[in-house]
Amino acid sequence: MNEQPLPDIAAQATHHDLPLDWVGMAGIALPIRLADAAVTASVDIGVSIELQVEVVYSSTCPCSAALARQLIQQRFAWDFPDQQVDYSSVLDWLGSTQGIVATPHSQRSTATLQLRLAPGCVELPVLALIDSAEQALGTPVQTAVKRADEQAFALANGQNLMFCEDAARRLHRTLRQLPQASAFRLKVVHAESLHAHDAVAQSRWS
Numbered sequence: 001m002n003e004q005p006l007p008d009i010a011a012q013a014t015h016h017d018l019p020l021d022w023v024g025m026a027g028i029a030l031p032i033r034l035a036d037a038a039v040t041a042s043v044d045i046g047v048s049i050e051l052q053v054e055v056v057y058s059s060t061c062p063c064s065a066a067l068a069r070q071l072i073q074q075r076f077a078w079d080f081p082d083q084q085v086d087y088s089s090v091l092d093w094l095g096s097t098q099g100i101v102a103t104p105h106s107q108r109s110t111a112t113l114q115l116r117l118a119p120g121c122v123e124l125p126v127l128a129l130i131d132s133a134e135q136a137l138g139t140p141v142q143t144a145v146k147r148a149d150e151q152a153f154a155l156a157n158g159q160n161l162m163f164c165e166d167a168a169r170r171l172h173r174t175l176r177q178l179p180q181a182s183a184f185r186l187k188v189v190h191a192e193s194l195h196a197h198d199a200v201a202q203s204r205w206s
Helices: 064-078 088-093 126-137 147-158 166-178
Strands: 024-036 037-045 051-060 106-117 181-190 197-203
Touching: 051 064, 051 126, 051 147, 051 166, 064 181, 106 126, 106 166, 126 166, 166 197
Parallel strands: none
Antiparallel strands: 024 037, 051 106, 106 181, 181 197
16 A cells, blocks of 8 residues: 555645634643652643734933932032022033033833734734834934934933833823734833833733
């Protein structure tokens, strides 16, 4: 009897109108060791097609901005104790390290966005997703730029103070308006520049 190749029906492409959220196997027995004892675990394995992107941006802490403003005010009161001050003296003072004694701290931050695509979505909305997220956040990171552009970016950061919770809420509202998404999860991480921990916020919609 001649050997015949075994058919692989599962590998064949099919077309259906109704997408599924998750397909796989559940209750698979897996031997593991737990506290030096051999036990059998039960695991689920499956696939779920989602679009995930990471958007990197700069965030400036509102707390540090408020503390910096307070220190500058205190220094101004110390350096100019009289009520009448000279305009040019104040202008020079503002441009010196003696005057601006403290600055807010900024950090590189990351937003991870996971989208379940809406039925009928035939193209991955990668660019639309990134553009919408960057517009919502306001301060995407920049490549190497000239000093004038660096100054403009510093201005944007100073006018766009936000906690990680603020960033997460902005992104949540933006993703709710994205027609290609039927559900999403998002995670925002602000890698603290002054602390050993990160500030994290998460949100989801389905």
